[in-house]
Amino acid sequence: xxxxxxxxxxxxxxxxxxxxxxxxxxxxxxxxxxxxxxxxxxxxxxxxxxxxxxxxxxxxxxxxxxxxxxxxxxxxxxxxxxxxxxxxxxxxxxxxxxxxxxxxxxxxxxxxxxxxxxxxxxxxxxxxxxxxxxxxxxxxxxxxxxxxxxxxxxxxxxxxxxxxxxxxxxxxxxxxxxxxxxxxxxxxxxxxxxxxxxxxxxxxxxxxxxxxxxxxxxxxxxxxxxxxxxxxxxxxxxxxxxxxxxxxxxxxxxxxxxxxxxxxxxxxxxxxxxxxxxxxxxxxxxxxxxxxxxxxxxxxxxxxxxxxxxxxxxxxxxxxxxxxxxxxxxxxxxxxxxxxxxxxxxxxxxxxxxxxxxxxxxxxxxxx
Numbered sequence: 001x002x003x004x005x006x007x008x009x010x011x012x013x014x015x016x017x018x019x020x021x022x023x024x025x026x027x028x029x030x031x032x033x034x035x036x037x038x039x040x041x042x043x044x045x046x047x048x049x050x051x052x053x054x055x056x057x058x059x060x061x062x063x064x065x066x067x068x069x070x071x072x073x074x075x076x077x078x079x080x081x082x083x084x085x086x087x088x089x090x091x092x093x094x095x096x097x098x099x100x101x102x103x104x105x106x107x108x109x110x111x112x113x114x115x116x117x118x119x120x121x122x123x124x125x126x127x128x129x130x131x132x133x134x135x136x137x138x139x140x141x142x143x144x145x146x147x148x149x150x151x152x153x154x155x156x157x158x159x160x161x162x163x164x165x166x167x168x169x170x171x172x173x174x175x176x177x178x179x180x181x182x183x184x185x186x187x188x189x190x191x192x193x194x195x196x197x198x199x200x201x202x203x204x205x206x207x208x209x210x211x212x213x214x215x216x217x218x219x220x221x222x223x224x225x226x227x228x229x230x231x232x233x234x235x236x237x238x239x240x241x242x243x244x245x246x247x248x249x250x251x252x253x254x255x256x257x258x259x260x261x262x263x264x265x266x267x268x269x270x271x272x273x274x275x276x277x278x279x280x281x282x283x284x285x286x287x288x289x290x291x292x293x294x295x296x297x298x299x300x301x302x303x304x305x306x307x308x309x310x311x312x313x314x315x316x317x318x319x320x321x322x323x324x325x326x327x328x329x330x331x332x333x334x335x336x337x338x339x340x341x342x343x344x345x346x347x348x349x350x351x352x353x354x355x356x357x358x359x360x361x362x363x364x365x366x367x368x
Contacts, residue, residue: 060084061146062159063338065300072151074185078107079158079177083144090140091133096126100136105129109186116192117347118329118358138365139164139199147174148335150305152298154181157305157333162194166202166365173198176333176345178296178307191295191309193333193345195265196358200349203364210348211266214283216276230258233304233336238294245292245308245332248285250278260342270341277342288312288351290330303337314351 054073058064060080066072082104091098096105105125108114113121114128122128136142147159158177163170175194179187197207237256244252254277261270262277271277295307312330319325332346349358 061149063148063303064151065149065303066151066298067153068151069153071154071181071183071185072156075107075156075179075181075187076146076149076151076158078103078185079179080146082107083146083160087136087140087142090137093133093137094130095133096129098133098136101129101132104132107187108190109182109188112187112190114187114190114192115329117194117196118350120329138362139166141165144175148303148338150298150300150303152300155179155296155298156181157296157298157307157335159335164199166199169202171198171202174343174345176305176335178305178333180296191307191331193331194347195345196347196349197265197352200361200365204361208352209266210287210352211264211280211283214266214271214276214280216271216273230256230260230336230340230342232302233299233306235297235299238297238306241306242292242294242308245290248290250281250285253281254278257336257342258340260336260340262342262344264344265346265348270343284351286315288314288330289325290332291327292331295331300337302339303335303341306334306336308332308334312351 054068054076057073057076057080061076064076082100085100085103087100091101095101105128108125108128110125111123112125112128113123114131115121116131122131142162142164144160144162147161149159150157156179158179160175160177161172162175163172165171173194175192178191178193180189182188197209201207240252241256243249244256254274257277261272262280263270264280267280271280290308290310290312292308292310295309296305297307298305309331310329311327313325313327315325317325328350330346330350332344335341335343335345353361
């Protein structure tokens with residue numbers, strides 16, 4: 001969970017790949033689409049010439065798969081616009097007239113909800129807009145670009161690579177913006193999955209890294225992972241996969257993904273061996289109990305996003321006598337594929353810090 005200051009990490013993935021029950025589309029699907037940019041020439045499957053409306057979007061993403069509908073296309077245009085817009089003079093807290101804040105609010109429906117890591121959902125445009133004014137005040141040069149995206153009707157899993165400067169230190173980290181869309185492509189329900197430890201490391205180097213020491217064994221060549229490429233994830237697997245997460249069944253979670261390399265918070269490089277991947281999940285389950293329900297799923301041609309959302313009970317919050325602990329909102333998004341990849345997106349901060357401690361981190365971040 002150490003801070004990843006690796007601008008080359010995302011380009012490396014871009015070079016190898018051309019580089020959170022699913023909702024149905026309210027609009028008519030234009031067809032299945034798979035496009036990739038960068039090292040691999042763009043291709044489409046089953047879409048013919050019907051993707052002209054989103055031609056400009058495809059070229060701004062590393063990979064786009066799934067069922068591209070008119071509302072998904074409209075959402076992608078708005079989501080990318082915010083990431084590409086400069087802040088200029090940071091907004092004052094609550095200034096909803098700031099140009100970049102207005103671009104941000106265009107993403108959301110008037111009655112939208114937005115769940116950010118570790119907190120209660122924000123409800124309505126005023127709350128959501130006020131929140132982004134505070135964020136841009138803390139990190140005014142925050143920006144992102146689209147990475148691996150799956151549009152599955154009215155559900156869009158938007159992968160993004162975030163960059164910012166914190167107290168003079170450049171930081172970069174991945175995020176999944178999970179969205180359920182309205183007919184006109186505005187987000188009605190959003191959840192975001194990223195590791196806030198990345199954001200606070202420059203102001204709190206004392207934060208203990210959750211996954212310190214987790215790595216492939218030194219003799220990895222002598223103990224390779226299962227060489228089977230993972231099969232495409234299917235809807236019929238959701239129940240069993242949910243049981244594996246809630247039952248902390250490390251063996252089942254690892255076995256399903258075969259030879260896929262595991263990426264996730266706290267890893268400088270993906271884990272390639274069965275032992276390394278199992279150690280990573282064991283460390284997570286040693287630190288917290290998870291209680292998940294299935295969230296949204298987005299199916300593409302070569303990759304699938306699966307969302308698990310609910311609560312976590314960190315071990316250090318448990319009463320020794322009763323075993324009862326404090327629940328915190330928590331969730332994980334899995335990305336399976338493309339090209340034998342398996343990546344987890346979640347926030348480690350509520351697993352290593354109390355709510356008052358997290359509040360202090362924000363105060364430190366706001367200090368000149």
